[in-house]
Amino acid sequence: MDTLRALLPARRPTCSADPMTDIFHEIEEDLRRDRLRKLWDRFGVFIIAAAVLLVAGTAGWSGYRYWRQQQAVAASTAFQEAVALSAAGNFTQAEAAFGAIAKDGPAGYRTLALFRGASAAAARDKAAGIAAFDAIAADTRLDPLVRQLAQLRAAMILVDTASLADVTQRVGTLAAGTGPLRHSAREVMALAQFKAGDLAAANKTATEITTDSETPPGVRSRAELVRRLTAGAAAPAEGPAPAASAGGAATQ
Incomplete structure (x- = not known):
């Protein structure tokens, strides 16, 4: 037994060998x-x-x-x-x-x-609807695009029954601009001009729609129909006027 104990390593003391170190800690x-x-x-x-x-x-x-x-x-x-x-x-x-x-x-x-x-x-009631859309368009707290869309909706209601001036008042600026709603505004303007009998103006507006490369296909096809229906109204500005002048000169 004593021999076995002699072979085992001696245990290290558990406490610090230096009392001063413990004091400092x-x-x-x-x-x-x-x-x-x-x-x-x-x-x-x-x-x-x-x-x-x-x-x-x-x-x-x-x-x-x-x-x-x-x-x-x-x-x-x-x-x-x-x-x-x-x-x-x-x-x-x-x-x-x-x-x-x-x-x-x-x-x-x-x-x-x-x-x-x-x-x-x-x-x-159409009048009530127009008034409601006009109120939206006049609300400056709303986003400008929202207000413009309300103007367009009011004009679309008016196009069948109101005067060209009423429609122009709401979408004339939109149609002449470059914003995203210009295509629909021009279409409404062309229809209003056609219904008012201003075929030359309708033809001009429809031509602007068809020549705009960004015009959506649906709007373009409808504008092309208006342009064809009013093609005769645009011709006198180019051809018949000189013929009438020549006839007048021959008479003299």
Whole structure:
């Protein structure tokens, strides 16, 4: 047994061989604790406040997102119900329902509700629909493109019954411009000019549509039809006038 013990390595002492080293370690730990305590006494309130604000902010943001989601779901349901009323021919009720969404609904549904409400009003009474679209066009809080689209919709309602001046008032600037709605505005102008009997102007507008390389195919084909129907109105400006002058000279 003694021989076996002699072969085993001797155990190292568990305590430090230098008592001074342990003392220094204890002093360092005391100083560290003292510094942390002082820092906590000085900034502990702010740390707690920051943690509370972080938790409250996270909870508030989650609550806000949930609220927005619920608002969107409610607006979607109300919008579908208003669409169903309009499809069933209940235009007065549909107009009121769309108006409520446009007033209190989320931003994404407001513009849609404005236009669908104005369309419901137009289905009930054209004058009311034109007034509704004119009101949208006059609302400076809306995006300019939205307002221009409302002008175009009002002109499309007016083209069959109103004067050329009324149509021009709403889409004349759009038709003369370079914006994305110019093609549809020119088409409405050409139709209004044709109905007003100004065939030369209708031919000119239809020609502008067909020569614009960015004109959509559907608009181009309809404009080409107007251009052909009014082709005779454009001819006198080029040919017959000199012939009449020559005839006058021969008479003399």
